[in-house]
Amino acid sequence: MAMAGDVKKRIERLRREIRRHDHLYYVLSAPEIDDRQYDALFAELKDLEAAHPELVTADSPTQRVSGRPLDVFSTVRHAVPMLSIDNTYSAEELRAFDERVRRQLDTPEYDYVVELKIDGLAVSLRYEHGRLVSGATRGDGEVGDDVTANIRTIKAIPLSLLDGDAVPAVLEVRGEVYMPTRSFVELNRMRTEAGESPFANPRNAAAGSLKLLDARITATRNLAFFAYATGEVSQPLARDHYRMLERLRAMGLPVNPHIQRAKNIDEVIEICLAWGPKRFELDYQTDGMVVKINRCDQRDILGATGRAPRWCIAYKFPAERAETVVESIAVQVGKSGALTPVANLAPVSLSGTTVKRASLHNFDEMRRLDVRVGDTVVIEKAGEIIPQVVEVKTERRPPGTKPFEVPKKCPVCDSEVVKDETGVCVRCPNPQCSGQLKERLRYFAGRGQMDIERLGASLIEQLVDRGLVQGFADLYRLRKEDLAALERMGEKSAQNVLDGIEDSKTRPLWRFLAALGIRHVGGQSAQVLAEHFGSLAALREASREELEAIDQIGPVMAESIYGYFREPRHRAVVDDLLAAGVQPQTEAARSRAGAFSDKTVVVTGSLENFTRQQAQQAIKDAGGKASSSVSKKTDFVVAGAEPGSKLDKARELGVTVIDERQFMEMLSGRAN
Numbered sequence: 001m002a003m004a005g006d007v008k009k010r011i012e013r014l015r016r017e018i019r020r021h022d023h024l025y026y027v028l029s030a031p032e033i034d035d036r037q038y039d040a041l042f043a044e045l046k047d048l049e050a051a052h053p054e055l056v057t058a059d060s061p062t063q064r065v066s067g068r069p070l071d072v073f074s075t076v077r078h079a080v081p082m083l084s085i086d087n088t089y090s091a092e093e094l095r096a097f098d099e100r101v102r103r104q105l106d107t108p109e110y111d112y113v114v115e116l117k118i119d120g121l122a123v124s125l126r127y128e129h130g131r132l133v134s135g136a137t138r139g140d141g142e143v144g145d146d147v148t149a150n151i152r153t154i155k156a157i158p159l160s161l162l163d164g165d166a167v168p169a170v171l172e173v174r175g176e177v178y179m180p181t182r183s184f185v186e187l188n189r190m191r192t193e194a195g196e197s198p199f200a201n202p203r204n205a206a207a208g209s210l211k212l213l214d215a216r217i218t219a220t221r222n223l224a225f226f227a228y229a230t231g232e233v234s235q236p237l238a239r240d241h242y243r244m245l246e247r248l249r250a251m252g253l254p255v256n257p258h259i260q261r262a263k264n265i266d267e268v269i270e271i272c273l274a275w276g277p278k279r280f281e282l283d284y285q286t287d288g289m290v291v292k293i294n295r296c297d298q299r300d301i302l303g304a305t306g307r308a309p310r311w312c313i314a315y316k317f318p319a320e321r322a323e324t325v326v327e328s329i330a331v332q333v334g335k336s337g338a339l340t341p342v343a344n345l346a347p348v349s350l351s352g353t354t355v356k357r358a359s360l361h362n363f364d365e366m367r368r369l370d371v372r373v374g375d376t377v378v379i380e381k382a383g384e385i386i387p388q389v390v391e392v393k394t395e396r397r398p399p400g401t402k403p404f405e406v407p408k409k410c411p412v413c414d415s416e417v418v419k420d421e422t423g424v425c426v427r428c429p430n431p432q433c434s435g436q437l438k439e440r441l442r443y444f445a446g447r448g449q450m451d452i453e454r455l456g457a458s459l460i461e462q463l464v465d466r467g468l469v470q471g472f473a474d475l476y477r478l479r480k481e482d483l484a485a486l487e488r489m490g491e492k493s494a495q496n497v498l499d500g501i502e503d504s505k506t507r508p509l510w511r512f513l514a515a516l517g518i519r520h521v522g523g524q525s526a527q528v529l530a531e532h533f534g535s536l537a538a539l540r541e542a543s544r545e546e547l548e549a550i551d552q553i554g555p556v557m558a559e560s561i562y563g564y565f566r567e568p569r570h571r572a573v574v575d576d577l578l579a580a581g582v583q584p585q586t587e588a589a590r591s592r593a594g595a596f597s598d599k600t601v602v603v604t605g606s607l608e609n610f611t612r613q614q615a616q617q618a619i620k621d622a623g624g625k626a627s628s629s630v631s632k633k634t635d636f637v638v639a640g641a642e643p644g645s646k647l648d649k650a651r652e653l654g655v656t657v658i659d660e661r662q663f664m665e666m667l668s669g670r671a672n
């Protein structure tokens, strides 16, 4: 079969190309091709692999995301412990560290490497013969969590190291998984809009994302990575740290570009102090610098004390706080009516930006702090991004202030507010509230939803205030003359806005669903719903049971969706949008015709002809859903060798059990 050989060659070539472009894009930030060209390569590889599942290998770029959520992480014992680092907070302390080093080495002949201390999560990656075989969190330094499936989704981490004869058979790479600031801000924006609580800082977001049991969600989180050390290696890479990092870089691993050598402690201090203000220009968070002795033999002489090495020290930047005065306290209305307090501040410079507002989170928090208008407050940027009030200087409170009262009426529409069961959340119950409407419209037009270009907050404000828009569908009825009459709106920009709105008529169904602002339904659940039901009509008529039967839709969300489409007001909103010409696009149900069409299949035990991942991919390609746990919803259990408790469970529940031969027959269409 000459054909099969050609396919294999083509697949290998595509993989090499995609890896090269991943490296150019994610590690070197120097792409050679645009997204469309990249997507075309990727799509071709995926199609070829789908047609030839026997050629799928674990290090193929298509295999970054596994479709199998875990029940729990297994643990990994680090072959070489991951030590922690002692902290210093001043130049004097750095000099004291240097004196200890000099005394112990008994020579002035040593140099340093100074690195940014990236605020993320330390991990250890294990490569065997150049292939990524596992990834683990630091844990307590001795034992960490096996997060391999999640690590594999991070595009900056190569699944196989760049070709070269010198990659050791065993190479453990240590480094930091982090979330770029931009991704963090975007993630929090989406979480807030979906009614989920935002992450406090990028480190929490990175840690939370890396410890998700479902790697498919991790894959959406835009995590990144910098390598900075090695653990177990079968062959040392270099005699000093700096050259070791260069070797890692040459293997395709991302190494921070700002790493510097320093001849002595004076240079170290100079570098550390310079990064204090400069760090805010970076697209990731750092909370300090790490200073390391460069030469490996000298590190050995210095050794370690307890849990921290003596050849390494961290310098922490001073915390970024500022004092200012609360000029007023405003109450904002959210898209579902939730009222939140915000402090308007006398402008103050903090972490390189001018801050004029700070979040007070909720009325409970505000009462706890007892923030009043006129108070001098200390603000801090949580993770140096979202400013918040952390302290009130009550001793400097001017006379005659009064505690801020939780509003009894909506500041926009004057309706009496209602409190939820916990008493923390205060809401405006008026569905006609223009404050809520503006927020809903902003969300509807937002990037994660209908993505309407040029329809920003100030335009929405005007459209609502002038009564031109009273609901989503009114956007699609706007005329050029309506817009041209608005402030700062010429004919040309009016047309641009209309074009943007027109474009949004044919967004995919999931965007449409996300845009409706159904409680608890964010972009991800909207995608699950769109994929499952295939059409808006089917989703609208879905029963509670049908919704709950979907794997990623919990009972609360199911109830919320079901309730939404039963409410006449909401049905009218949807009908109105359709009547205004919005046509949510559904992907033709591609794989419905496969052998496992709409079936949930669980694989247990080991199969001879498939890795677990390949088996799951084969199930998906045949239209089925691969699940990891057996329940009443399971249609088939594929039992391999040493199947374990899932097989017992399947028998107990009366689920059809098939063996590998039957599984392959079904895949090839020879059985049903």
Ligand SMILES: [Zn+2]
Pocket: 333, 410, 411, 412, 413, 414, 415, 428, 429, 430, 433, 434, 435, 436
């Ligand atoms: Zn209101």
